[in-house]
Amino acid sequence: xxxxxxxxxxxxxxxxxxxxxxxxxxxxxxxxxxxxxxxxxxxxxxxxxxxxxxxxxxxxxxxxxxxxxxxxxxxxxxxxxxxxxxxxxxxxxxxxxxxxxxxxxxxxxxxxxxxxxxxxxx
Numbered sequence: 317x318x319x320x321x322x323x324x325x326x327x328x329x330x331x332x333x334x335x336x337x338x339x340x341x342x343x344x345x346x347x348x349x350x351x352x353x354x355x356x357x358x359x360x361x362x363x364x365x366x367x368x369x370x371x372x373x374x375x376x377x378x379x380x381x382x383x384x385x386x387x388x389x390x391x392x393x394x395x396x397x398x399x400x401x402x403x404x405x406x407x408x409x410x411x412x413x414x415x416x417x418x419x420x421x422x423x424x425x426x427x428x429x430x431x432x433x434x435x436x437x438x
Contacts, residue, residue: 317393320386321438323430324361324368327381332357335371366438378406378418384428386437390415393429 329335339345339362348368351359358373370377370384387393390408394417398404405426407417415431430437 317387317389317396320388322367323384323386323428323432323437324370325381325383326370326372326377326428328374328377328379329371330374332360332371332373336360339369339371378426378428380426382418382426382428384416384430387429387431390417390429390431393417394419 336347336350336357339347339360345362345364347360348363349359349361350357356373358376360371362369362371394404394408397419403420405418405420407415408429409416413433415433417429418426419429421427
């Protein structure tokens with residue numbers, strides 16, 4: 317498996333409007349993307365100097381801060397990591413824009429494996 321780059325860093329929030337206000341009011345950031353379902357905002361992304369910070373509701377992402385690593389094939393990466401004894405806690409799952417899975421490092425920190433359908437990364 318080749319890790320291409322860091323795609324994004326993510327943090328959970330229990331209150332998306334409050335979190336969006338925080339990033340706006342404290343840092344002057346405007347979300348590049350806000351995803352909604354049923355009128356509820358559940359995911360926001362901020363582009364900052366070539367990096368992406370994502371904020372999400374608990375039911376759509378890891379319960380702790382995490383880094384998302386871009387890989388060429390999430391499914392193959394999951395199989396490789398399983399064979400090496402890594403714990404897979406989510407996925408792989410095909411969303412509308414990407415393949416995604418989450419594994420844990422030895423200390424239980426989540427690491428997201430990420431593959432965009434359009435082949436881009438970073």
